[in-house]
Amino acid sequence: PIAIAVATTQTTCPYCGVGCGVSASMKDDGNIAVKGDELHPANKGRLCVKGSALGETVDLDGRLLHPKMRGADGQMRRVAWNDALDAVASKFSSIIAEHGPDAVALYVSGQLLTEDYYIANKLMKGYVGSANIDTNSRLCMSSAVAGHKRAFGEDLVPVCYEDLELADMVVLVGSNAAWCHPILFQRIAKIKETRPHARLVVIDPRRTATCELADLHLPVKAGTDVWLFNGLMSYLAHRGARDNAFIDAHTNGLNEALAVADADCADPATVARICKVDLEDLLAFYQAFAETEKVVTGFSMGVNQSSAGTDKVNSIINCHLLTGRIGKPGMGPFSITGQPNAMGGREVGGLANMLAAHMDLDNALHRDIVQGFWASPRMADKVGLKAVDLFREIEAGRVKAVWVMATNPMVSLPDADLVQRALQRCELVVSSDVIEQTDTNAFAHVLLPALAWGEKDGTVTNSERRISRQRAFLTAPGEARADWRIICDVAQRMGFNGFDFDGPHQIFDEHARLSAHRNGDADPTKARRVLNLSGLTGMDKKGYDAMQPIQWPVQLLSDGSAAGTARVLEDLRFTHADGRARFVPTAPRGPANLACEEFPLVLNTGRVRDHWHTMTRTGKSATLASHIPEAFIDIHPQDALLYGVREGGLARVSSRWGAMVARVQHGGGIPRGSVFVPIHWNNQSASDARVGALVNPVVDPVSGEPEFKHTPVAIEEF
Numbered sequence: 140p141i142a143i144a145v146a147t148t149q150t151t152c153p154y155c156g157v158g159c160g161v162s163a164s165m166k167d168d169g170n171i172a173v174k175g176d177e178l179h180p181a182n183k184g185r186l187c188v189k190g191s192a193l194g195e196t197v198d199l200d201g202r203l204l205h206p207k208m209r210g211a212d213g214q215m216r217r218v219a220w221n222d223a224l225d226a227v228a229s230k231f232s233s234i235i236a237e238h239g240p241d242a243v244a245l246y247v248s249g250q251l252l253t254e255d256y257y258i259a260n261k262l263m264k265g266y267v268g269s270a271n272i273d274t275n276s277r278l279c280m281s282s283a284v285a286g287h288k289r290a291f292g293e294d295l296v297p298v299c300y301e302d303l304e305l306a307d308m309v310v311l312v313g314s315n316a317a318w319c320h321p322i323l324f325q326r327i328a329k330i331k332e333t334r335p336h337a338r339l340v341v342i343d344p345r346r347t348a349t350c351e352l353a354d355l356h357l358p359v360k361a362g363t364d365v366w367l368f369n370g371l372m373s374y375l376a377h378r379g380a381r382d383n384a385f386i387d388a389h390t391n392g393l394n395e396a397l398a399v400a401d402a403d404c405a406d407p408a409t410v411a412r413i414c415k416v417d418l419e420d421l422l423a424f425y426q427a428f429a430e431t432e433k434v435v436t437g438f439s440m441g442v443n444q445s446s447a448g449t450d451k452v453n454s455i456i457n458c459h460l461l462t463g464r465i466g467k468p469g470m471g472p473f474s475i476t477g478q479p480n481a482m483g484g485r486e487v488g489g490l491a492n493m494l495a496a497h498m499d500l501d502n503a504l505h506r507d508i509v510q511g512f513w514a515s516p517r518m519a520d521k522v523g524l525k526a527v528d529l530f531r532e533i534e535a536g537r538v539k540a541v542w543v544m545a546t547n548p549m550v551s552l553p554d555a556d557l558v559q560r561a562l563q564r565c566e567l568v569v570s571s572d573v574i575e576q577t578d579t580n581a582f583a584h585v586l587l588p589a590l591a592w593g594e595k596d597g598t599v600t601n602s603e604r605r606i607s608r609q610r611a612f613l614t615a616p617g618e619a620r621a622d623w624r625i626i627c628d629v630a631q632r633m634g635f636n637g638f639d640f641d642g643p644h645q646i647f648d649e650h651a652r653l654s655a656h657r658n659g660d661a662d663p664t665k666a667r668r669v670l671n672l673s674g675l676t677g678m679d680k681k682g683y684d685a686m687q688p689i690q691w692p693v694q695l696l697s698d699g700s701a702a703g704t705a706r707v708l709e710d711l712r713f714t715h716a717d718g719r720a721r722f723v724p725t726a727p728r729g730p731a732n733l734a735c736e737e738f739p740l741v742l743n744t745g746r747v748r749d750h751w752h753t754m755t756r757t758g759k760s761a762t763l764a765s766h767i768p769e770a771f772i773d774i775h776p777q778d779a780l781l782y783g784v785r786e787g788g789l790a791r792v793s794s795r796w797g798a799m800v801a802r803v804q805h806g807g808g809i810p811r812g813s814v815f816v817p818i819h820w821n822n823q824s825a826s827d828a829r830v831g832a833l834v835n836p837v838v839d840p841v842s843g844e845p846e847f848k849h850t851p852v853a854i855e856e857f
């Protein structure tokens with residue numbers, strides 16, 4: 140790679156949703172040095188091992204550097220950009236003309252920058268006229284989004300990182316933060332050093348690295364979280380822990396939600412039995428929660444990735460609403476996002492059920508606001524296909540063209556063999572990517588080379604709503620282009636106006652202006668959104684380049700400066716039309732598919748400490764690969780004996796949907812009756828290594844998020 144300048148560049152880490160600031164510079168030997176940015180509020184100079192190894196991942200090995208198209212003989216050949224863009228635009232246009240706008244789709248990614256995401260969403264919803272644009276954030280955050288919208292009326296994260304340090308109790312649910320959000324976990328660990336009375340409770344079926352710091356670990360049976368939090372709600376409500384003044388002034392729906400919680404979960408002994416936790420431990424947690432005013436409940440994939448994910452989120456939020464512990468320092472429910480820009484994608488409507496600037500597709504006023512602002516020829520008027528359904532519809536032949544950006548659905552989606560069949564059947568598969576050889580790209584007809592981290596320019600938003608710049612410090616290699624530019628080039632070839640931008644600063648400005656457009660003015664009861672970036676409008680390239688990390692909403696002050704907001708619900712004004720939060724009744728229900736005689740074990744999936752997604756970047760680093768060099772199946776030693784597999788040997792894990800092979804290991808804290816397999820390895824690293832092939836494609840009925848944490852499987856020696 141060639142550095143743009145020798146000077147240090149302030150940018151952000153492209154991995155997890157903590158969104159750490161990174162200082163990147165060129166060393167004398169030509170390699171890239173990275174260190175934590177002391178001035179970035181998310182990490183204050185710290186970096187975890189993944190962030191620290193970023194310099195090892197920017198080489199050009201394996202990069203897709205030129206547009207390519209598959210010829211009639213099945214071979215991929217280099218083509219000119221114009222030919223590739225013309226081919227994509229003309230095939231999309233002809234399919235739309237013949238079969239309608241819903242016959243095409245975009246499948247995008249939390250790896251995209253906000254500006255890329257904004258343009259992709261604008262193209263599909265405002266110009267193609269279909270909401271068939273979904274993102275791999277569907278697999279990650281969509282249950283949190285749906286839970287926030289049900290409770291608050293908008294996808295709001297009320298907590299900031301500082302609240303973790305101010306809390307007297309942090310509860311982590313379904314989160315191995317020590318491995319998956321290391322810098323956030325280090326901030327929690329630091330509090331334990333300085334304020335020994337602060338407590339950490341971890342609720343997770345596995346005894347993970349995060350539990351090492353925990354005062355209490357509740358190893359709940361997978362899928363029973365709603366029982367646990369309904370039980371907590373019932374306990375709090377009937378033991379004097381309600382905040383009646385807050386409930387009366389700021390909420391609706393307590394009686395209905397509490398009746399549901401009381402129905403099955405009023406008796407802690409019953410809850411302990413269903414959740415398979417020790418009754419004394421359960422009561423210790425309930426009592427500590429009741430007695431501690433400053434509680435932050437952080438939740439992550441163990442909550443979201445479930446066929447009851449949205450209810451799990453709301454069962455947690457219900458407990459915070461009941462105790463009035465929201466919008467104040469040191470307390471609140473906290474969705475810890477997985478990807479670097481899962482939040483930014485949500486802000487610009489990257490999900491098939493959302494519009495830009497936190498507006499909703501199923502709201503006529505919102506559609507009118509967005510279409511009027513864009514002056515676009517049309518506007519999607521119904522929710523599009525969510526990720527799992529999208530690939531089903533491709534397999535069924537009803538969606539005939541898909542453009543995949545910055546993601547690898549052949550590895551990451553559940554029932555990944557169905558994804559393969561879908562891509563094989565699809566008339567046109569376009570992939571914008573930085574890496575040439577991936578499981579998905581093997582089925583593409585057109586490959587478009589995109590810029591990678593270090594080369595691209597834009598913004599991302601982290602888990603605490605903080606917008607940060609990701610800045611380029613390397614020149615674009617080969618013919619690679621920014622994603623936003625590729626999308627604009629195709630849109631213009633399809634005959635659409637509104638895609639003429641000189642740089643990401645102009646796209647960001649349009650996004651910021653839309654967030655403020657008719658926000659509360661036209662109809663204060665229905666159009667008001669908390670997401671408002673009015674303080675960031677009007678920036679030219681210089682201002683955008685100098686932009687410092689800031690948390691939305693961002694107000695414009697009278698002196699022309701911008702003021703961010705640490706806690707969005709301090710005014711306790713929620714986005715529902717009546718300004719009140721909602722208690723949501725959450726009737727407990729178990730996972731969709733239970734273990735059975737044929738598939739007696741439950742598969743749980745997740746990350747390892749030193750790899751990211753499908754390893755296209757972290758796989759390049761010898762430092763990172765040395766932690767865990769190959770895929771594994773973690774199983775309890777007694778289950779290994781029972782099913783005839785041995786530690787260090789190869790085993791085949793199979794489900795109704797598919798199979799994979801990996802090496803058996805013990806020691807991952809897995810309970811009896813389960814296996815754990817990491818999500819990262821794929822068929823580029825070893826054959827039959829994709830765990831996605833096994834995962835059941837059942838989704839949450841509200842959010843559409845798949846049940847990655849609970850698939851019945853069998854195991855046998857390979």
Ligand code: SF4
Nearest residue numbers: 152154155159187190
């Ligand atoms: Fe990057 Fe996340 Fe590590 Fe921070 S905690 S350095 S954002 S991977």
